[in-house]
């Protein structure tokens with residue numbers, strides 16, 4: 001005998017953990033990152049001239065640790081937004097579930113793949 | 125100066141008589157001397173003096189039995205602990221709890237909720253059964269504190285009326301039943317944690333919850349059912365991956 | 373005689389736009405700002421991969437008033453995300469028992485928020501320090 005609550009295991013945990021990881025990462029470091037890349041670096045406040053130079057940025061993206069940081073930040077931030085947008089669009093009954101998933105999780109998956117491809121293309 | 129005890133308050137009550145009404149509609153009642161009444165007393169006055177057919181549930185009149193939940197001015201409340209003098213002036217709107225099928229007037233169907241409670245093994249499953257001679261199961265105050273708030277639930281279902289995801293999916297186990305699940309899963313004397321957890325891994329389990337959180341705000345007993353649901357989302361998410369490492 | 377003919381009231385389709393659920397919807401939308409900032413960084417990565425000229429164009433964009441305004445908006449939304457994120461945090465974990473009583477959720481929220489502030493601050497200070 002099973003109650004009404006017993007149904008198949010959901011795959012939501014995958015998306016939920018990615019959402020949670022992105023949420024935590026952005027909550028801990030998001031404001032700091034935005035201050036650095038959005039204000040201090042472009043305005044040259046407290047940072048040397050060459051901070052945003054092509055060579056400097058390239059060196060960062062060629063460094064394995066830099067690569068990992070870029071991948072983790074960009075991918076997880078997208079997965080975080082994707083989960084929240086998906087659930088809200090579902091609340092709004094904005095469309096069939098599959099379409100909403102493609103527009104949210106799908107975008108996050110494509111961006112993740114693209115980041116990996118670009119980081120590989122940039123080389124070591 | 126008008127005598128406050130003689131103050132007349134208007135109640136707009138959603139009425140529905142199965143087999144007679146095609147759909148519910150509001151009926152209006154004027155209750156004299158209602159200033160110091162609870163909403164429940166006002167309903168009882170209406171039933172005694174104005175319309176004997178008015179149907180609603182109640183028992184304890186002291187926020188313990190959980191049977192008098194209803195929407196009062198659009199918010200899920202216990203009618204026995206909501207006083208007319210505390211509500212804004214003007215007519216008071218009384219409706220059956222949101223998100224539930226209406227049986228008659230303010231009476232809703234509770235069968236689904238009872239089934240959900242039954243489904244989560246709502247009793248202690250001890251690690252090793254003790255005989256009376258072996259004495260009681262002991263528990264420290266800290267072990268009690270780990271689940272105590274969840275044992276305060278009175279099954280009033282106000283949290284379900286506040287939960288939009290239960291509104292969308294009536295099979296969602298929902299906040300109240302999850303509070304009960306956590307009441308046992310958090311109990312140091314219990315060994316049924318995995319068994320209960322395995323009932324809630326689906327979309328009808330914890331995964332319908334989107335952490336709206338209003339359930340905890342409307343709970344009259346500060347049970348914090350949102351905490352029960354969401355900590356088990358964490359548990360279920362880890363179980364999703366760790367089940368492969370678990371030895372049976 | 374069983375006369376049970378339960379009536380199901382249709383739920384309003386726009387509950388998410390109404391009180392008390394509106395705040396929840398706004399909170400969820402702050403996740404878009406997180407992804408939006410991810411998109412800004414992604415654009416940077418793409419520009420970088422396309423060579424010095426396109427990177428220079430990206431830097432010019434970062435220096436434009438439009439970008440500064442955009443980042444100010446993103447920062448505000450992400451700060452709102454930080455605030456609400458740690459309000460939910462205690463809901464997602466078991467009760468923290470200290471001595472005999474659970475630690476108040478407000479305390480957990482406050483400590484975690486301060487910790488997050490310290491993390492961001494440390495990131496900024498370390499970056500400024502290392503770059504010098």
Ligand code: SF4
Pocket residue numbers: 276277278279280281282283284299300303339342343344345346347348349
């Ligand atoms: S958790 Fe609170 S609101 Fe929900 S049924 Fe129990 S006492 Fe009522």
Ligand code: FES
Pocket residue numbers: 181182183184185186187188189190191192193202203204205
């Ligand atoms: S009558 Fe028992 S809770 Fe209100």
